Amino acid sequence: MAQQTIVIKQRSGNSYRKTASIGRLAVNAVLIAFSLICLIPVLLVLSASVSTETAIAQYGYTLLPMSFSTAAYDFILAQPQRIMNAYVVTSIVTAIGTMFGLTIMSLLAYALSRQRFALRKPLSFYAFFTLLFNGGLIPFYLFVTQSLKLKDNPLILILPYLVSVWNVLLLRTSFQSLPEELLDAARIDGANEWRIFFQIAIPMSTPVLATVALFTMLSYWNDWWMSLLFINNKNLYSIQFLLYNIMQGLEKMNATPEIAARYGGNLPTLTVRMAMAFFAVGPVALAYLFLQKYFIRGITIGSLK
Amino acid sequence: MALISGSMVRSAVPSGQVPNKSFWTRLKLFLDKNGTYMLMALPGAALIFIFAYAPMPGIIIAFIDLKFNLGPWASPWVGLDNFGYLIATPLTGRVLFNTLFMNAMFIITGTMGAIGVALLMNEVHGKFRARIYQSAMFFPNFISIVVVSYFVFAFLSTDEGLVNNLLKSIGVEPMQWYSSPEYWPVILIIVSIWKGVGVSSIIYLATMVGINPEFYEAAKIDGASKLDQIRYITLPLLVPVITILTLLAIGRIFYADFGLFFIVTRNTPALYPTTDVIDTFVYRSLIQLNDVGMSAAAGLAQSVIGFILVIISNMVVRKVDPEKSLF
Structure with a gap:
């Protein structure tokens, strides 16, 4: 990159510089526009969530609130059971799933990355074959409900996503690039494979680990599919599944009589909806801010063969 | 001796x-x-x-008339009857067409969009600015499709939607988006580009960054404009990557993005003519129609055809560039 700038500077004839700067302006304008488009829906939802119900009914959803009100958030906080419960379910599932998933996937990937492991090839095939062929939805559904009997069991929200073979692939590629001499040196010093794994392989693979951690976290936080298939018990609804049900009109925004009275029977449904969507995005945005610096490096390293 | x-x-x-x-x-x-x-x-x-x-032995369900009280092994064997029903259903043609057509559109528009973004990003020399753009463009990829459906609803809701408000303000009759199937291929393509292009541009950008700068210097000395350079240097050097990613995507052309077609459309029956795909069809047959045999048959057909396609496309990839093949 630096080299390119130097080259441009060297060749800066007057007209060239002019077209170059116009071109660069255009490039940046398009990218700024697209970046904004990527973020605008969040703004739309945020703006709707802090509008008054009447403003939404009158003007519809707008990019900037026509009037300001925290009624939607007050409503959610005033009777939080449903939402808080979904939040707790999702948080616990995400925390446990990410912790165990990351450990289990890293261990598997580490074993598959070692040349000296005799079962490396057959086990790799065993894992990666599942990317190419699967029994399909119906056998999976019947196996979980009839054989494992995990319908309405919180474990079904965790177990299926613990191992994502794509992530194992990323991790394996990263572990393969560890310098073998370094590991051998540790072995000569008497370190066993567990110690090498935890004290050398893991610390040296931070970008990929952070990337896989982010992916795993998101796969849990954003999941609605397992709930859609296997969860009927409302106490086990995840935040996404609750949102889905609200959007489908399957879940009514029930209010206790006192709260309903406070709103004069006109529950702020339009704004509460959007406030909840914003609630669901919040933690994702936060995790993303913290982990995104590893993200590009992580997938670039992992996808190099 | x-x-x-x-x-x-x-x-x-x-x-x-x-x-x-x-x-x-x-x-x-x-x-x-x-x-x-x-x-x-x-x-x-x-x-x-x-x-x-x-779960794989459950594939047998495609060939039996499953009685839950008997279990899969004692249920009567019906051979290929379930596949027969599947072919006889008038929906099959529509579902197949929607799956293939929409996936083809996603491949074409997604690739063009990703290359476009990568070309633009390749011209950004400020590291900080590049970071900001990429952070914004990756963000949609991390949003759940349920929340995306809220976004889409905020735009397309008949009474409160942003789009209808704009239409009203320029004096155009507002639209009933959720009962007009003809617009949904375009809507879903926009959503899919919006969600995926930022992240899928990374691989193209990585390839562009790896191109030898001497090529461009030589071209500049010969008086090639920026567009010439893109046309005669960058794009030709991207062809192998494009080929491989496209082939791999074609290998998965029978698999639809369930969330996009089921959640974003809010599973609206009025939109089925253009948005019902294999995956939503199988799900509906299972949950709503309770027709386990036929949906298992559809699922199995999808798995088998998908598997064959992946194998074929991988074989072709290996011909193009053995390094890039999956196996």
Whole structure:
């Protein structure tokens, strides 16, 4: 990159510089526009969530609130059971799933990355074959409900996503690039494979680990599919599944009589909806801010063969 | 000679005895060498077994008339009847067309969009600015499709939607988006580009960054404009990557993005003519129609055809660039 700038500077004839700067302006304008488009829906939802119900009914959803009100958030906080419960379910599932998933996937990937492991090839095939062929939805559904009997069991929200073979692939590629001499040196010093794994392989693979951690976290936080298939018990609804049900009109925004009275029977449904969507995005945005610096490096390293 | 052969005979005797004990010795040796790795791989391998391999015998459901009280092994065998029903259903053609057509559109528009973004990003020289753009453009990829459906609803809702408000303000009659199937291919393509292009541009950008800068310098000396450089240097050098990614995507052309077609459309029956795809069809047959046999048949057909396509496309990829093939 630096080299390119130097080259441009060297060749800066007057007209060239002019077209170059116009071109660069255009490039940046398009990218700024697209970046904004990527973020605008969040703004739309945020703006709707802090509008008054009447403003939404009158003007519809707008990019900037026509009037300001925290009624939607007050409503959610005033009777939080449903939402808080979904939040707790999702948080616990995400925390446990990410912790165990990351450990289990890293261990598997580490074993598959070692040349000296005799079962490396057959086990790799065993894992990666599942990317190419699967029994399909119906056998999976019947196996979980009839054989494992995990319908309405919180474990079904965790177990299926613990191992994502794509992530194992990323991790394996990263572990393969560890310098073998370094590991051998540790072995000569008497370190066993567990110690090498935890004290050398893991610390040296931070970008990929952070990337896989982010992916795993998101796969849990954003999941609605397992709930859609296997969860009927409302106490086990995840935040996404609750949102889905609200959007489908399957879940009514029930209010206790006192709260309903406070709103004069006109529950702020339009704004509460959007406030909840914003609630669901919040933690994702936060995790993303913290982990995104590893993200590009992580997938670039992992996808190099 | 005699001495040597004698020693050979002597040494042959104990080594001939080794196989008797050696199974255990060798097993021990094997475990000494590989036991730790096997233990490390065990939890992951077990989970893969439970959730990917153990359900596979259930494929048999496509060939039986499943009676839940009898269980799958005692239910009557019906051969290919379920596939027969599947072919006879008038919906099959529509579902197949929607799946293939929409996936083809996603491949074409997604690739063009990703290359476009990568070309633009390749011209951004400020590191900080590049970081800001990429952060914004990756963000949609991390949003759940449920929340995306809220976004889409905020735009397209008949009474409150932003789009209808804009239409009203310029004096155009507002639209009933959720009952107009003809617009949904375009809407879903926009959503898919919005969600995926930022992240999928990375791989193209990585390739562009790797292009030897001397090519561009030489072109500049010959008076090539920026567009010429893109046309005659960058794009040709991207062709292998484009080919490979496209082939891999074609390998998955029978698999639709369930969330996009089911959640974003809010599973609205009025939109089925353009948005019902194999995956939503299988799900609906299972949950709503409770037709396990036919949906299993559809799922199996999808898996098998998908598998064959992946194998074929991988073979082609291997011809183009052995390094890039999946296996």
